[in-house]
Amino acid sequence: MNLSLEWMLQLSIILPMLATLAIVATGRNPNLREAVTISTCLMLFYCVINLYQGIIKGEEISVFWWELLPGLQVSFAIEPLGMLFALIASFLWLITTIYAIGYMRNHNEVNQTRFYACFAIAISAVMGIAFSANLFTLFIFYEVLTLSTYPLVTHAGTEDAKKGGRIYLGILLSTSIVFLLLAIVSTWFVTGTLDFKPGGVFDPNVDKAVASVILLLFIFGIGKAAIMPFHRWLPAAMVAPTPVSSLLHAVAVVKAGVFTVLKVCVFIFGLDLLSVLPTTQFLLYLAGASVLLASIVAIRQDNLKARLAYSTISQLGYVTIGALLATSSGVIGSSMHIAMHAFGKITLFFCAGAILVAAHKSKISEMRGLGWQMPITMAAFFIASLSIIGVPPAGGTWSKWFLLMGTIETEQWALMMVLMISSLLNIAYLLPIPIRAFFPNLLANNEPGKEQALPTFQIQEAPLPSLIAICVTTLGCLILFIYPQPLYELSTAILEYPGLAHGK
């Protein structure tokens, strides 16, 4: 194929949309339907890889679609941060689809066609967010993402699912309509443009009070970043089937949130302006509180998915902190953390789903000794936990390193403490799960009789497609530790964009 990069960009948004139609059309034949999904994933990934190579060569790729209102364009341009996000999302979509085939069929889920169709729309929206050239385009796809994932969250159709969906849609839609839209309109009014520009669009002499308020509106408006107090939707959305939770709520939706935060901080405000705004400090502490509180809540959860959900909230706080620190290390750490956390968390969710399918367990207290029944899954869980905690040999090490550097550079000692304590808390809520799974007697209460209560386990792993997916993402965690260069280069390239004053 000899397509221009501009076409590749458009295809990466249009392909999943078209796939939706094909999925609905082939809905009666599940194998054909999944073939459509998988081939779309592959084509999408091919496009994104091509784009990535183009970006490395330093080509400028941008596409203009149409002008919705005078001055408000729907247009796309690729910069390193968006590229990074698109790479992760498209790759993990492929893996998740493989995983989902195993999960959905073994779990006898209903309405699988709707599931795959909405999934494809959501990915299309994610690509749109990643490549959008201005806030307006981003906002459109942001809303599309919210609405297309609603049927996924409420997939089960039960009373619980309905309630979860209500919270999900309620928080995401209202924050975006009330705060984000106001923030965008005000930005448009103050600066006259919504384009993402290196160094920001605000005039350096802009009224600090106005800019501070707009920043507040942005951070609260991007509900997908799950900063407390607007985090409730994330645990609520855990009623969704596990593949949805893993891709959308560990990768696509939440990452779309923090990605938007990063974009706004770097390309709308600019790091120079951001660092002098009076509300930045307040928001930093809010994000810090979000990190700590969510970790503490996570410890108290017995439902595995709920624990992971709170862990996600806490990790998203890291990314927001990195963005708001407004230094190069902070931004590099944040963008790397988007990738690292994506791989780590998706593995954890995959494992949770595998445990549900193979062993029908969702409570952590029931998982003692499970390691002998599902050794691969639990080993993967262990490695992914290490990545989330941020210790070698897993990728999370690097991003946490840069984030800590960022706090030290800016002398935010309180935040540094928060990050350290949170890492300890991560250990406390993640590691006991694999440890108990492999050594059921080690951490058990020393009550006599409990040891005998454990049944003997036979190896009974998750379905093969799911297992493959788990292995791939686990390997990803490890590879990102050994070979983080491409990621690091992309992250630094964000800052080397012409016009950014902040050097290293």
Add this chain to the structure above:
Amino acid sequence: MLTHLPILQVIVPLLAAPLCIFLRRPPLVWLFTLIVSSLAFVISILLLQQVMASGTIVYELGGWDAPWGIEYRIDALNAFLLLIITAISTVVLLAAQTSISKEIPKEKHMLFYTLYLLSLTGMLGIVATGDAFNVFVFLEISSLSAYALIALGKDRRALWASFQYLIMGTIGATFILIGIGLMYQMTGTLNMEDLSTRLPEVAQTRTVFVSFAFVIVGICLKLALFPLHLWLPNAYTYAPSIVTAFFAATATKVAIYLLIRFSFSVFGLSFSFTTLPLQILFMVLGLSGIFVASIAAIYQTNIKTLFAYSSIAQIGYMIVGFSVSTVTGLTATLLHVFNHALMKGALFLALGAVMYRIGSVQLSQFQGLGRQMPLTMAAIVIGGLSLIGVPLTVGFVSKWYLLMALIEQGWWPVAVLIVLGSLLAVVYVWRLVEIAYFKPQLVGKESVKEAPLSFLIPIWILVMANIYFGIDTRLSVQVAQAAAQSLFGVSP
């Protein structure tokens, strides 16, 4: 022929109305009405093209010079409204025959079409004419036929609703007449153009103040502006579905037009907004309308009533835009007039389809309809999203302009209230969505099928328009802006 377009716009449906009675056979009458309405639609397109190309069209009725004779004046504002009314009327008519076959006894079908055309004539006349008294005449034509149309409803409560509307509407019309009479007393003219030059000379007299008050209150009654909205929910609920769809999309828009025409053109901007405190008054009324009506909508169990209250809330948005009294504010109002016609047309037609299949539009009856009538329910969801103002639907476009207008003036608190108001729309739309998609179908309703094509086609034309004009806003924004600018005397 082309020079006579302004009068043809009004006279074609007027002459066609009595002919319906002679045709007698319902399918034939329906086809005839549809053709007449489409003809009116074509005329309005031609008019709009002419206006956008060469400016205001002035047509002297019978060749008598204004201000003695009656003058028809079509500028961008009029042409825009004419286009909306005829377009909606035509699309709605596509579904009329199917819909009324279940809601109106067969022997009354020809009467229905006669009244429909008369009502259409009235609205077109109000918009096309440049003569204040003529406005009143057409207002009565459209109102009287509207009372009768509403009374055709299957439910006996339609009679009561129609009577309520009759009382309120007549008071409104009388107020307008008194106002026009007082104007005539002070200036000796009824021509709007003439009035606008003569009124300033006597602007500081009490009579003009009183006349202004009568006209505005009268219009607000027709407009169903909170707190003068009491007639609207019942009228919309119990009228035949087609009538509701037609009126919800057009009738209040005509009243908005009158409000703009009288306060901007006839009395003039400085009189309406500087001498008199119209700004703060309408701001407060508009905002309270948005909140009171949206909250009332949340508690409705009849979906037609629910969307009727939502209409009142949407009128609130238009009024808030109007009260800003800047070009952007007025553009927002006019855009919302256009966009709201598309949303409510689609929504009420879809409700008509549900009425056709189920025979009721109670909330509980929607259980399981997401599966049984997927296309109709999808239309309601998209229409609902448009009401909320989600990007890529028309609702977003008008909200964007409204927010811009408010922020331009630095009215931050109002902007915040506006977005909060649209959250209430999320609540009432989603109540319906949850029932339709998450509840199993009712016992005994398993055989309910998707609506017939004669419904689906017009519904989806409107739904597509909701999306199309949310993406390609050139037409609506351009015309609305041109209209707003000409009202402010800014050359475009």
